[in-house]
Amino acid sequence: MKNISTVLCEEQGRVLHDIERAIEAPGTVEDAGESSAPATAADWIRKVAVLGAGTMGTQIACVCAVHGLDVTLYDVSTEALGAAAAKIDNAAGRMKLYEPFEDPDAMAHALASIRYTTDPVEAAQDVDLITESVPEDPRLKARVFGQFHAVCPERTLFTTNTSSLLPSQIAEATGRPDRFCCLHFHDVFHTRTVDVMPHPGAARQTVDTVAAFARRIGQSPIVMQKEHGGYVFNSMLIPLLQAALDLAVREVAAVADIDRAFMAVMRTKVGPFGLIDSIGLETAWKVTANLERDQGIPEGSGKAAFLKNYIDRGKLGVKSGEGFYSYPSPLFLAPDFLSRTE
Numbered sequence: 152m153k154n155i156s157t158v159l160c161e162e163q164g165r166v167l168h169d170i171e172r173a174i175e176a177p178g179t180v181e182d183a184g185e186s187s188a189p190a191t192a193a194d195w196i197r198k199v200a201v202l203g204a205g206t207m208g209t210q211i212a213c214v215c216a217v218h219g220l221d222v223t224l225y226d227v228s229t230e231a232l233g234a235a236a237a238k239i240d241n242a243a244g245r246m247k248l249y250e251p252f253e254d255p256d257a258m259a260h261a262l263a264s265i266r267y268t269t270d271p272v273e274a275a276q277d278v279d280l281i282t283e284s285v286p287e288d289p290r291l292k293a294r295v296f297g298q299f300h301a302v303c304p305e306r307t308l309f310t311t312n313t314s315s316l317l318p319s320q321i322a323e324a325t326g327r328p329d330r331f332c333c334l335h336f337h338d339v340f341h342t343r344t345v346d347v348m349p350h351p352g353a354a355r356q357t358v359d360t361v362a363a364f365a366r367r368i369g370q371s372p373i374v375m376q377k378e379h380g381g382y383v384f385n386s387m388l389i390p391l392l393q394a395a396l397d398l399a400v401r402e403v404a405a406v407a408d409i410d411r412a413f414m415a416v417m418r419t420k421v422g423p424f425g426l427i428d429s430i431g432l433e434t435a436w437k438v439t440a441n442l443e444r445d446q447g448i449p450e451g452s453g454k455a456a457f458l459k460n461y462i463d464r465g466k467l468g469v470k471s472g473e474g475f476y477s478y479p480s481p482l483f484l485a486p487d488f489l490s491r492t493e
């Protein structure tokens with residue numbers, strides 16, 4: 152029987168990727184503030200190359216730049232670089248979690264210092280750390296790391312932002328497995344928690360330095376002891392959502408009551424079904440259908456069928472305006488939601 156990580160890896164990262172994209176659930180509890188731990192192990196890191204100028208590369212470039220690093224954003228597509236530059240121009244207003252400068256103009260100035268290139272040699276020149284955010288394809292990532300290994304200095308640390316791949320899948324292709332590990336960001340405008348995940352061949356010093364680097368750019372690293380598909384947060388989230396669905400399918404409790412129970416005890420502003428609405432019911436259905444197939448549960452009888460019933464009625468979650476709740480004012484955001492009885 153395949154485990155959750157295997158199932159998710161088979162989805163080529165799409166599922167975790169979608170979850171990460173959608174996880175900006177209303178009222179998600181804010182994480183801890185900037186760590187006070189010293190970041191001395193990463194002080195030597197001054198120049199960073201961000202590979203891939205899409206959703207994540209653009210965000211990571213912003214965070215590195217406003218924390219005083221010399222940043223080059225690299226992409227194979229000039230269009231992607233142009234779009235990234237436009238987003239970065241307007242990013243200052245979205246950087247509320249990051250206020251390293253007293254002078255508000257300084258943040259805009261730091262963002263304007265980011266360089267853009269389609270030339271790997273230029274991006275690699277004198278670079279101390281690479282953070283890779285190219286599409287979630289192990290062969291592509293392996294190729295890009297191999298290309299950069301050939302042109303980067305010996306000291307350069309390589310990190311990947313993969314959502315679902317295990318670093319050991321691409322470690323050898325980096326040419327420097329001891330100086331390679333995962334540095335995995337969520338939406339940096341929304342949360343400052345990152346995962347640092349080693350693989351068996353990563354040097355302890357690499358992991359420590361990457362964690363210190365994360366702190367230096369205003370993140371709170373969760374340093375994992377070993378590699379594990381789905382990192383820490385998603386590994387907990389998926390079983391939680393499956394348990395909530397199980398309660399609803401077995402008609403143990405109503406959807407709103409399941410959310411109410413969770414929200415009241417955990418003091419969150421959203422419950423499991425509100426989260427599924429945010430993630431999107433199609434993504435939740437894909438994950439659930441894979442899990443049930445592996446468990447031998449007949450199609451059309453379990454949690455996947457429950458979700459499919461909503462999907463077939465056009466209830467896809469927040470993106471379609473309706474899922475388990477109606478948007479933009481879902482019931483769970485009502486001030487009396489926790490004390491209500493339906």
Ligand SMILES: NC(=O)c1ccc[n+]([C@@H]2O[C@H](COP(=O)([O-])OP(=O)(O)OC[C@H]3O[C@@H](n4cnc5c(N)ncnc54)[C@H](O)[C@@H]3O)[C@@H](O)[C@H]2O)c1
Binds near residue numbers: 172228231286
């Ligand atoms: N989007 C998220 O919420 C999220 C969150 C955490 C991690 N991730 C991971 O980050 C990575 C990137 O995700 P994204 O959402 O930013 O993707 P994206 O599709 O928005 O951006 C990918 C960028 O990579 C560029 N690219 C393609 N081939 C390249 C190459 N050979 N060299 C350099 N650049 C190349 C593309 O032109 C594109 O601009 C994936 O591994 C994903 O799993 C995504």
